[in-house]
Amino acid sequence: MSEIFKGIPEIRYEGPGSKNPLSFRYYDAEKVVMGKKMKDHLNFAMAWWHNLGANGVDMFGRGTADKSFGAEPGTMEHAKAKVDAGVEFMKKLGIEYYCFHDVDLVPEADDIKETNRRLDDLSDYLLEKTKGTNIRCLWGTANMFGNPRFMNGAGSTNSADVYCFAAAQVKKALDMTVKLGGKGYVFWGGREGYETLLNTDVKFEQENIAALMKMAVEYGRSIGFDGTFFIEPKPKEPMKHQYDFDAATAIGFLRQYGLDKDFKMNIEANHATLAGHTFQHELRISAINGMLGSVDANTGDTLLGWDTDEFPYNIYDTTMAMYEILKAGGLVGGLNFDSKNRRPSNTYEDMFYAFILGMDSFALGLTKAAELIEDGRVDAFIKERYASYNDGIGKKIREGSTSLKELAAKADEMGAPATPGSGRQEYLQSIVNDVLFH
Ligand code: XLS
Ligand code: CA
Numbered sequence: 001m002s003e004i005f006k007g008i009p010e011i012r013y014e015g016p017g018s019k020n021p022l023s024f025r026y027y028d029a030e031k032v033v034m035g036k037k038m039k040d041h042l043n044f045a046m047a048w049w050h051n052l053g054a055n056g057v058d059m060f061g062r063g064t065a066d067k068s069f070g071a072e073p074g075t076m077e078h079a080k081a082k083v084d085a086g087v088e089f090m091k092k093l094g095i096e097y098y099c100f101h102d103v104d105l106v107p108e109a110d111d112i113k114e115t116n117r118r119l120d121d122l123s124d125y126l127l128e129k130t131k132g133t134n135i136r137c138l139w140g141t142a143n144m145f146g147n148p149r150f151m152n153g154a155g156s157t158n159s160a161d162v163y164c165f166a167a168a169q170v171k172k173a174l175d176m177t178v179k180l181g182g183k184g185y186v187f188w189g190g191r192e193g194y195e196t197l198l199n200t201d202v203k204f205e206q207e208n209i210a211a212l213m214k215m216a217v218e219y220g221r222s223i224g225f226d227g228t229f230f231i232e233p234k235p236k237e238p239m240k241h242q243y244d245f246d247a248a249t250a251i252g253f254l255r256q257y258g259l260d261k262d263f264k265m266n267i268e269a270n271h272a273t274l275a276g277h278t279f280q281h282e283l284r285i286s287a288i289n290g291m292l293g294s295v296d297a298n299t300g301d302t303l304l305g306w307d308t309d310e311f312p313y314n315i316y317d318t319t320m321a322m323y324e325i326l327k328a329g330g331l332v333g334g335l336n337f338d339s340k341n342r343r344p345s346n347t348y349e350d351m352f353y354a355f356i357l358g359m360d361s362f363a364l365g366l367t368k369a370a371e372l373i374e375d376g377r378v379d380a381f382i383k384e385r386y387a388s389y390n391d392g393i394g395k396k397i398r399e400g401s402t403s404l405k406e407l408a409a410k411a412d413e414m415g416a417p418a419t420p421g422s423g424r425q426e427y428l429q430s431i432v433n434d435v436l437f438h
């Protein structure tokens with residue numbers, strides 16, 4: 001197979017002083033941070049759809065980047081050329097995982113039996129191309145939002161016939177995930193939501209989504225999938241209301257339908273900000289519920305109200321994200337760059353610069369998060385902040401061994417309470433700056 005990204009060498013770690021744009025300044029795969037190699041903390045993954053598919057097309061204009069990789073788009077030759085390009089790309093960057101939708105891998109045929117046949121063929125090719133490497137699937141998923149049949153949803157559709165197609169795609173995407181060694185399977189509820197309640201039975205739709213997920217768990221386990229199912233919350237886009245609005249909502253849904261043992265969250269940074277939260281908030285809510293699974297690493301733009309899927313570059317954000325991930329004991333999944341180049345960044349070099357930016361930003365974030373934890377001042381402050389619960393009446397509150405009556409009597413006794421103490425936000429923010437920039 002001839003080289004596709006000609007002139008682009010293997011990207012190596014050269015350290016912070018390097019001015020070589022095709023080198024890592026912070027991502028040093030084998031370096032040990034808090035007892036684990038950087039690459040194992042981060043488990044970077046390439047999103048098949050953006051990196052090998054997205055060509056810059058938007059509502060106002062055609063594509064700007066050539067992602068044909070020497071083959072005619074829409075053909076199986078092109079699907080295979082994408083495998084060649086993807087494998088070369090991952091090897092050059094030292095990325096060991098990829099994520100896919102069924103229809104990212106092959107062009108969808110008119111008949112689902114033919115699409116499935118293409119998937120069998122393509123996955124054989126992909127396995128052959130990755131043989132002898134460490135490259136494997138991080139997670140797979142089914143695209144149940146692109147085909148017009150899903151205009152009213154997939155699991156939430158009004159049509160039982162369409163529901164069968166959703167089920168068929170989930171079944172096949174699970175087969176593919178297992179075949180490609182995937183650690184996870186994602187449900188992103190692209191069109192699982194509604195535009196108006198005038199035509200929607202929300203309870204009915206949510207029950208059907210849960211039933212589809214239950215059948216997916218049953219089937220997945222029956223074919224030997226021992227990985228994790230993920231829900232990827234997003235509040236809107238394409239639907240006005242999406243059912244998996246944010247982590248708290250999705251966790252409530254999983255618990256209500258008894259799915260919480262098999263599922264965790266796949267948190268995407270851009271979706272967090274669309275929901276009016278920070279990325280860190282969504283990670284924390286998932287973590288404290290034992291539901292932090294995997295991450296779609298990107299960033300939105302707070303000046304824009306939609307899903308821009310930009311490569312992460314903001315070190316405050318990556319540091320606080322890695323702080324949450326380290327504190328939660330790591331991810332069962334990884335960091336999938338569900339990110340795309342800006343439309344005018346349309347060359348092969350730009351694809352590499354984008355990943356170098358994202359990987360370095362998270363590597364630096366990891367290093368800084370570890371320093372913040374080792375520094376200890378933030379943790380010490382939080383511990384002290386709640387110290388009034390360590391003994392006396394506070395301890396009884398924590399142990400659940402008091403009552404409103406006893407607490408009210410205590411308040412009477414005190415007359416006026418002691419002040420709760422300063423939150424010291426600015427002091428803490430300056431510690432973060434100190435760790436980041438010393
Ligand atoms: C879209 C989502 C999607 C999921 C997988 O906004 O990010 O790409 O990650 O279906
Ligand atoms: Ca995503």
Ligand code: CA
Pocket residue numbers: 268270271307309338
């Ligand atoms: Ca997105």
